[in-house]
Amino acid sequence: MQISIENLNKVYPNGNWALKDINLEIPSGMFGLLGPNGAGKSTLMRILVTLMKPSSGKVTVNHLDLMKNRREIRSMLGYLPQDFRFFAKLKTWEFLDYTARLAGMKNRSQRNQAVDRMLEEVGLFEARDRNANRLSGGMKRRLGIAQALINDPKIIIVDEPTTGLDPEERIRFRNLLSTISTRDVIIILSTHIVGDISSTCENMALLNRGKLAFAGSPEQLVKEAEGHVWLIKATEREYLEINEKFPVISTIPAESGWEIQVVADSINGYYGHPIEPNLEHAYVYFMENKLNQWTTA
Ligand code: ADP
Numbered sequence: 001m002q003i004s005i006e007n008l009n010k011v012y013p014n015g016n017w018a019l020k021d022i023n024l025e026i027p028s029g030m031f032g033l034l035g036p037n038g039a040g041k042s043t044l045m046r047i048l049v050t051l052m053k054p055s056s057g058k059v060t061v062n063h064l065d066l067m068k069n070r071r072e073i074r075s076m077l078g079y080l081p082q083d084f085r086f087f088a089k090l091k092t093w094e095f096l097d098y099t100a101r102l103a104g105m106k107n108r109s110q111r112n113q114a115v116d117r118m119l120e121e122v123g124l125f126e127a128r129d130r131n132a133n134r135l136s137g138g139m140k141r142r143l144g145i146a147q148a149l150i151n152d153p154k155i156i157i158v159d160e161p162t163t164g165l166d167p168e169e170r171i172r173f174r175n176l177l178s179t180i181s182t183r184d185v186i187i188i189l190s191t192h193i194v195g196d197i198s199s200t201c202e203n204m205a206l207l208n209r210g211k212l213a214f215a216g217s218p219e220q221l222v223k224e225a226e227g228h229v230w231l232i233k234a235t236e237r238e239y240l241e242i243n244e245k246f247p248v249i250s251t252i253p254a255e256s257g258w259e260i261q262v263v264a265d266s267i268n269g270y271y272g273h274p275i276e277p278n279l280e281h282a283y284v285y286f287m288e289n290k291l292n293q294w295t296t297a
Contacts, residue, residue, distance in 0.1 A: 001028045001062060001154055001186045003048070008057035010043050018043040019054070020210040026188065030181040032197035032218070033190040034283065035207035041190045044207070045157055048188070049079050061155065075104075078153030082160040084144040086132055093119060093128040096146055103151035114150060122146045122176060138169030145176065156180070156187045161196050174200050198279045206286055213286055218279050225282035228265060232272035234258045242270065247288035249281055263288055 003026040010019040018040045035041050046052040047059065050070045059066035061073050086095055096115045105111045119125040122142040127135060132143060141164070148156055158177070162170045178200050181187050189196055197204055198218060206214040206221070214221055229249070234242055235257040242248070246262035253259075261275065263285045277285070 001184055002026070003155070003186060004058075004060045006058045006060075008044075008047070008059065009055045010040075010047065010052075011055045018210050019047075022057070022207075022212050024205055024212060024215055026186055027203065028181075028184050028186055029203065030177065030187045030189065030201045032201035032204035033188055033207065034192070034194065034197050034204060035213075036192055036287065038209070039192075039207040040210045041192075041207055042159070045159060045188070045190050048155075049077055049157055050074055073155075075151070076154040078148035078151070078156040080144045080148040080156075080158045080161075082163060084140070084147075090132050091129050092124055092132045092135065092143060095132040095143065096150060099147040100150045105151065118146045118150055121149075123172070136169075137164050138166065138172065141165060141169070141173055142176065145173070149180065154185050156185060157190070158187065159190050160193075161189050161191060162193065194280045194283045206283070208287065221282045221286070222277050222279055225263075225277040225285040227274055228263055228285050229275050229277040229281045230262050230264055230267045230272050231275045232260045232262060232267055232270045234260050234270065238270065247284055249284055 005022055005024040005026070008019055008022040009017075011017050022044070033041050033044065043052070047054050048066070050066065050073060053067065061076070064073060066073055088095070088098075090098065093115055096118060097111060100111045100114055105114060116125070119128050122145060124139060124142055124146065127139060132140070135143060145158070148158070161177070162173060165173060174196075177187055177189070189201065191197065201218060203216065204214075204218055204221065205212060214224075232242060233254065239258055239260075242260055242262065246264045246267075249261040249263065251258055251260050261281070263281065
């Protein structure tokens with residue numbers, strides 16, 4: 001599977017320029033789309049799931065033009081929106097059966113099989129007779145992924161994957177997506193939480209204010225931040241000054257003052273040393289330093 005995005009622009013009728021000349025290749029596997037609120041992630045997702053037309057540019061899925069083959073591409077899509085909700089009072093299996101019918105699975109015994117297999121896969125088989133709207137947050141999220149996967153989609157789009165999940169459910173949900181990503185599918189995780197990306201995505205893109213700020217592997221992003229993350233050993237007197245001067249990542253009390261992690265090209269005048277960046281550091285580096293140069297251009 002391959003999605004190619006070429007010179008994509010979206011300007012809303014009120015003049016908001018939500019996507020600015022995006023060029024991006026999305027291969028099979030898990031793909032993270034990271035960016036702060038307002039970056040343009042939802043706009044891009046809405047275009048990819050064919051709910052909205054771009055202002056200009058082109059998207060192809062395995063060489064099929066997205067705008068010209070909407071019906072065919074829709075049949076390849078599974079979508080888990082951020083605010084996945086269900087209103088009907090249905091048992092868990094009934095809900096999934098209902099979404100399978102919506103997806104066009106007409107044959108009843110095939111549908112029953114697919115529903116049972118899906119319930120097993122997301123770990124909800126035991127809960128199949130429980131009312132779907134009584135499930136826990138994590139279970140609802142898993143039911144959400146089950147409904148997105150029921151028609152065996154080739155492209156799975158998950159918006160804000162771990163919102164509202166506790167740490168254990170978060171890990172479970174991520175592992176579930178990782179397992180699915182070993183098939184020949186594309187899973188796009190759209191998120192503003194760095195932790196959603198780090199452990200699972202082979203490739204990622206960083207969006208900010210409608211522009212593509214980075215595309216590559218999380219490791220490459222981290223590499224670009226090398227030498228730009230510092231640990232400063234600060235005195236009480238320096239503490240406020242440093243908070244004003246640099247983007248601060250963390251502050252820990254130390255023996256005679258503070259240990260402050262900052263993003264900076266250099267820390268002239270302060271006592272400290274560069275540290276090995278992680279993805280969160282790299283994200284701050286891109287947002288605070290690199291991007292400021294680009295977005296003001
Ligand atoms: P994200 O999902 O990363 O938070 P969005 O795609 O929702 O970003 O928004 C990108 C930009 O487009 C923001 O400036 C937002 O205010 C604007 N925007 C989003 N939806 C609309 C809309 N329907 N009409 C006008 N502007 C919009």
